[in-house]
Amino acid sequence: MACGFFIATRYSAGMRVAAIIVAAGRGERAGGSLPKQLQPLGGKPVYQWSVDAFSHHDRIEQIVLVVPNGDEDAYAAATNPNVKIVAGRETRTGSVKAGLDACALSDRDLVMIHDAARPGLSQETISALIEALEHADAAAPALVVSDALKRQTGSRLSNVSRENLYRVQTPQVFKLGAITAALSASNDLVDDLAAIEAQDGMVALIDGSETLAKITYPDDLNRLESLLMPHPPAPRFGTGFDVHAFEPGQEVVLCGVRIPHDQKLAGHSDADVAWHALTDAILGAAALGDIGDHFPPSDPQWKGAASEVFLKHAVELVAGAGWTVSSCDLTIICEAPKVKPHREAMREETARIIGLDTSAISVKATTTEGLGFTGRREGIAAQASAVLTPLQTNS
Numbered sequence: 243m244a245c246g247f248f249i250a251t252r253y254s255a256g257m258r259v260a261a262i263i264v265a266a267g268r269g270e271r272a273g274g275s276l277p278k279q280l281q282p283l284g285g286k287p288v289y290q291w292s293v294d295a296f297s298h299h300d301r302i303e304q305i306v307l308v309v310p311n312g313d314e315d316a317y318a319a320a321t322n323p324n325v326k327i328v329a330g331r332e333t334r335t336g337s338v339k340a341g342l343d344a345c346a347l348s349d350r351d352l353v354m355i356h357d358a359a360r361p362g363l364s365q366e367t368i369s370a371l372i373e374a375l376e377h378a379d380a381a382a383p384a385l386v387v388s389d390a391l392k393r394q395t396g397s398r399l400s401n402v403s404r405e406n407l408y409r410v411q412t413p414q415v416f417k418l419g420a421i422t423a424a425l426s427a428s429n430d431l432v433d434d435l436a437a438i439e440a441q442d443g444m445v446a447l448i449d450g451s452e453t454l455a456k457i458t459y460p461d462d463l464n465r466l467e468s469l470l471m472p473h474p475p476a477p478r479f480g481t482g483f484d485v486h487a488f489e490p491g492q493e494v495v496l497c498g499v500r501i502p503h504d505q506k507l508a509g510h511s512d513a514d515v516a517w518h519a520l521t522d523a524i525l526g527a528a529a530l531g532d533i534g535d536h537f538p539p540s541d542p543q544w545k546g547a548a549s550e551v552f553l554k555h556a557v558e559l560v561a562g563a564g565w566t567v568s569s570c571d572l573t574i575i576c577e578a579p580k581v582k583p584h585r586e587a588m589r590e591e592t593a594r595i596i597g598l599d600t601s602a603i604s605v606k607a608t609t610t611e612g613l614g615f616t617g618r619r620e621g622i623a624a625q626a627s628a629v630l631t632p633l634q635t636n637s
């Protein structure tokens with residue numbers, strides 16, 4: 243498929259290739275509280291699918307991610323360190339221009355411009371686009387129109403021929419110098435090909451794919467998830483363990499519940515040994531490090547902190563990675579105080595903080611039959627496990 247006038251012979255084989263991913267829109271039509279490029283899809287945000295697709299292709303040397311103005315730091319912290327983050331502008335064309343300005347290649351090199359809301363980009367499509375530019379000024383994936391088309395005029399419908407009609411997708415690939423020049427006079431184009439078309443450049447269309455469909459409406463996310471993730475990720479499982487020693491005091495805090503006792507637990511925070519173990523189990527299930535990485539005991543801001551802060555943050559971190567806590571199980575190991583009378587309160591507090599039904603939270607207690615440091619009543623140990631399942635997408 244090709245149309246237009248071919249300006250000159252091109253050889254893409256020796257060209258360097260950059261990729262610009264445009265993720266600057268707010269995407270309100272896709273529903274949910276997050277912009278569509280940030281919504282979780284198969285365990286990672288939508289935009290990260292495109293970052294990964296370009297990262298895995300051996301011809302792509304640079305990746306520029308154009309994000310909503312002001313969100314640069316959040317994206318930089320979340321994505322691959324070699325991705326260049328650029329602030330977007332008011333219009334899509336403005337955001338593409340910002341991305342082009344950030345490309346550190348020569349005018350003769352190639353640039354792919356891609357919508358972050360199209361997560362289903364394959365390695366084959368990237369290769370085919372680079373190849374197509376050997377014989378064209380621009381190239382894009384496209385699908386033929388298969389549905390019947392009608393035009394409404396007043397109350398009447400008339401047929402529109404499907405012949406030679408295409409649905410054009412992204413990425414669209416160009417010579418860096420050519421697209422920069424073509425866009426310099428344009429402010430709000432329907433897509434970047436339009437700038438090349440306006441100069442009578444030759445556009446090659448390669449085979450597009452339904453997996454490259456754009457996420458626009460709430461249902462799109464679920465449909466794409468079933469296309470891209472026919473087998474959803476298996477649940478993740480994590481464990482945690484913690485110990486705190488007794489010191490003089492009047493109560494201990496276990497799962498946020500204050501239990502009168504003739505000693506307290508020593509620690510920089512409120513020393514809630516149970517929630518510390520659980521925080522580690524949740525972080526561990528998503529391979530996100532441990533409680534000490536996120537809340538260093540050496541940091542004075544955590545002195546005396548309520549451990550619900552740690553637990554809540556762990557739940558938020560795994561949600562950011564596309565996971566939700568679906569159940570957890572805790573074992574408190576001590577001779578005293580007696581845990582059982584407080585067990586239901588501990589389950590309810592834990593359920594409240596995590597946002598789960600109490601039926602998914604188990605709290606158990608045991609002794610070590612007088613053996614070891616817990617047997618000598620020197621402190622309390624706790625172990626925890628947590629199961630994470632993929633976060634359901636909004637619909």
Ligand code: MG
Nearest residue numbers: 484485515518
């Ligand atoms: Mg601890």
